[in-house]
Amino acid sequence: xxxxxxxxxxxxxxxxxxxxxxxxxxxxxxxxxxxxxxxxxxxxxxxxxxxxxxxxxxxxxxxxxxxxxxxxxxxxxxxxxxxxxxxxxxxxxxxxxxxxxxxxxxxxxxxxxxxxxxxxxxxxxxxxxxxxxxxxxxxxxxxxxxxxxxxxxxxxxxxxxxxxxxxxxxxxxxxxxxxxxxxxxxxxxxxxxxxxxxxxxxxxxxxxxxxxxxxxxxxxxxxxxxxxxxxxxxxxxxxxxxxxxxxxxxxxxxxxxxxxxxxxxxxxxxxxxxxxxx
Numbered sequence: 633x634x635x636x637x638x639x640x641x642x643x644x645x646x647x648x649x650x651x652x653x654x655x656x657x658x659x660x661x662x663x664x665x666x667x668x669x670x671x672x673x674x675x676x677x678x679x680x681x682x683x684x685x686x687x688x689x690x691x692x693x694x695x696x697x698x699x700x701x702x703x704x705x706x707x708x709x710x711x712x713x714x715x716x717x718x719x720x721x722x723x724x725x726x727x728x729x730x731x732x733x734x735x736x737x738x739x740x741x742x743x744x745x746x747x748x749x750x751x752x753x754x755x756x757x758x759x760x761x762x763x764x765x766x767x768x769x770x771x772x773x774x775x776x777x778x779x780x781x782x783x784x785x786x787x788x789x790x791x792x793x794x795x796x797x798x799x800x801x802x803x804x805x806x807x808x809x810x811x812x813x814x815x816x817x818x819x820x821x822x823x824x825x826x827x828x829x830x831x832x833x834x835x836x837x838x839x840x841x842x843x844x845x846x847x848x849x850x851x852x853x854x855x856x857x858x859x860x861x862x863x864x865x866x867x868x869x870x871x872x873x874x875x876x877x878x879x880x881x882x883x884x885x886x887x888x889x890x891x892x893x894x895x896x897x898x899x900x901x902x903x904x905x906x907x908x909x910x
Contacts, residue, residue, distance in 0.1 A: 633723045640804070641797035645694075648804065652690075655808050659767035659815035668818040668838070668871065671764045681890040682768035685758070689771050692778040696786075703789045704796040713793010730798040731805065732856055737788025739806060739854035742781050744865070747849050752780065755897040760848065761887040763877045765841050767815040774897055809855045813837035821871075832857050839869045843877040 660675075707713045715729050746756040758774040773781070789799055813834050819827075827833040832853045840851040850867035853860045860866040877887070886892040 633727060637723075637727065637795075637797040637801070639797075640800035641795070643800050643804075648800075651804055652686075652807060655811040656767055659811050659817065663766055663816040666818045668816050668834075671766075671816065673764050675766075678764050678766070678888065679768040681888065681893055682762070682772040684890055685773055685775075685893075686768070686771035688775045689773055689778045692775060693782060696779075696782050699786055700789060700799055701796060703786060704794065704799055707790060707793040708795050711793075713791060716793040727798055727801070730792060730794040731802045732858070733792040734785065734788045734794060734799065734802040735806070735853070735855045736859055737791065738781065738785035738802070740852050740859040740863075741788075742784035743852040743854070745784075746777070746780070747852070751897075754899075755780065757878060757881060758893050758896050760841065760878050761881050761893070761896065762841075763884045763887060765814055765816065765838065765876045767811050770810040770814040774894070776897060806854055813854075828857050830857060831855060832860075835871050836866075838871060838874050839867060841874070841876050842869060843875045843879045843882075848878070 707716070714733060715726060718729070721729075743756075746752040755774050755776045758777065759769070759772050762769045762772055785803075788794075794802075809832065813832050814837065815834060817834060819834055821835070824833045824835040828836045832851070832855060836851050836857060837853075839847050842848060847867055847869055850865050851860055852865055857866070877884070881887065881896075887896075
């Protein structure tokens with residue numbers, strides 16, 4: 633475990649790029665071998681806007697990475713944060729709790745808030761408006777959302793008190809998991825169900841991409857399914873019944889156009905007249 637954490641403390645940017653590209657390539661090929669849905673689409677054309685948003689996410693995260701490093705250094709020097717206030721524990725448990733709590737703040741909580749706050753939902757809508765969910769959908773986030781997600785992750789680092797090694801491990805795991813859960817792969821139902829008791833399985837997350845409520849507002853997790861199960865946001869739906877997209881934004885042509893997607897957060901939004909609408 634010490635070797636693993638040391639590696640992620642000093643992980644080169646090139647290695648992080650390899651994880652990203654290898655994940656997309658692996659799941660892209662797997663989708664062709666065991667697809668969940670047999671989409672009739674030009675896969676490269678569909679991937680273009682999604683890969684563009686993947687690139688903007690990388691640029692934003694790379695540009696702001698120094699804030700994560702500074703925060704991680706500060707919490708360690710000052711012994712600040714939840715996992716640093718707990719009784720002494722084995723390293724494996726310290727790492728596990730660090731990753732789990734970062735998963736809560738950086739993924740689950742951020743995702744939940746984006747669904748519940750109307751202006752943030754309009755930004756997050758870019759991710760949900762994909763009608764052909766596959767592994768390239770994983771990082772289909774408007775640049776504004778990439779900044780929002782970064783802020784939640786940074787807040788998590790501060791509150792949890794995680795060192796940089798655990799942060800890099802979490803981000804690498806988060807990247808692979810989001811590619812897995814969006815990949816258009818057909819996993820045996822029993823295996824998917826068993827996995828969903830511990831981690832977010834592909835079928836579990838696909839339910840979140842169903843175009844109708846209440847399923848859209850469920851299964852917010854990224855790595856661990858515990859947060860949805862504990863906080864009452866876990867739902868089940870037969871995967872054959874899943875229809876991707878958002879019922880209130882049904883135009884697939886617009887939802888596949890990069891320029892339209894960049895404008896999407898600012899379309900159809902009406903400023904609330906009172907706080908009860910937020």
